[in-house]
Amino acid sequence: MAHHPIYFYDLDAPYGEFGNFYPAPIQLDGLTWSTTEQYFQAQKFVSHKKQYRHILELATPREAFDYARTHDSLKRSDWNDVKDDIMFKACLAKFQQHPKLKEILLSTGHRTLVEHTENDSYWADGGNGTGKNQLGITLMKIFYTKMKIFLTSIAFIVIALLSSSSSLAKTEIPRCIQKMMDGFNTTPRSSPYIRIDSYLYNGKITYYASSSCCDRFNPLFDGECKQICAPSGGFIGRGDGKCADFHESATQLENIWAVPRS
Structure with a gap:
């Protein structure tokens, strides 16, 4: 039915553009990032210029993800407090800077967006709906509160x-x-x-x-x-x-x- 949730994860599947590994370069903080994933992972190391710069220069988002995981001991101490805001900032830039992606997001209407994978129970739904789906929630917040898709009025x-x-x-x-x-x-x-x-x-x-x-x-x-x-x-x-x-x-x-x- 028209208002059933939209599930996304694989890049080559419908709505794969919503994932952070999708190749949509963004301009943020005076730099060009190949994907939102690379920007997001680099923010874990804002006090470590070597690691920060290395992630910026990596060829793929998968490499950025793996590199950040292997250097987890250097991750900023306030990461859990700031990670949601950083994800919002990265995703907002992605859809503001890429009109075609913005159109795809617009096309979802009032449907619930869900990153569907068992690989993540925080950003995704955990594969069985028990996860927090924080990436899906982030995209829905962008859809409504920042892009002003509809005429919100008193x-x-x-x-x-x-x-x-x-x-x-x-x-x-x-x-x-x-x-x-x-x-x-x-x-x-x-x-x-x-x-x-x-x-x-x-x-x-x-x-x-x-x-x-x-x-x-x-x-x-x-x-x-x-x-x-x-x-x-x-x-x-x-x-x-x-x-x-x-x-x-x-x-x-x-x-x-x-x-x-x-």
């Missing part, structure tokens, strides 16, 4: 534009979510919900229906409109135990629908 500015389903044509939204919005648009003043926003929660794209009053349930849906949980109490921080961490851990992506407050 709800009350775009109410008029959202009064018909045709106004949403540029945003790829799960069909069932679209149907839900169309139903709310017929009787907006009496609707129990005033807006629907997309969020990144537990590594997946989800849809949060905010209620018009703080004491209502605010359900969280997946791309098939299956209710995942209901973080109670809107944005005042209460939870029902099923996803009580939602407001603390989820990343808001965009407002996709809203009606005026009565």
Whole structure:
């Protein structure tokens, strides 16, 4: 189905461009890096010029990966604190500097991106879905928060534009979510919900229906409109135990629908 996850890993497979071994040179920190992998691995050795420069000059990303692993004892002490930001920086440069790759990322719509391999349980899904999929999450964050793929607006500015389903044509939204919005648009003043926003929660794209009053349930849906949980109490921080961490851990992506407050 259209909103099933996109899995990537092998360079010669669909969406292989999303991997860090893909040959897409980037300009960062005044230097040209053959791949995002080489930039990423070099940042482990910012205090060791010899190792840093050696990785820059290596011929392949695999060599960079192996070299960094064999010199792990020299790795910067704060690596676990900074590695996510470094990966974000490298991947952002890749998609900003290569228009064709940006188009491929744009084409993924609201689908969840997953690096699928048993070789990595941090950056990938571990092969069985138990991994953190941090690279996939990084790409989804770039898609939404930096590239401004869709028109993210304050709800009350775009109410008029959202009064018909045709106004949403540029945003790829799960069909069932679209149907839900169309139903709310017929009787907006009496609707129990005033807006629907997309969020990144537990590594997946989800849809949060905010209620018009703080004491209502605010359900969280997946791309098939299956209710995942209901973080109670809107944005005042209460939870029902099923996803009580939602407001603390989820990343808001965009407002996709809203009606005026009565």
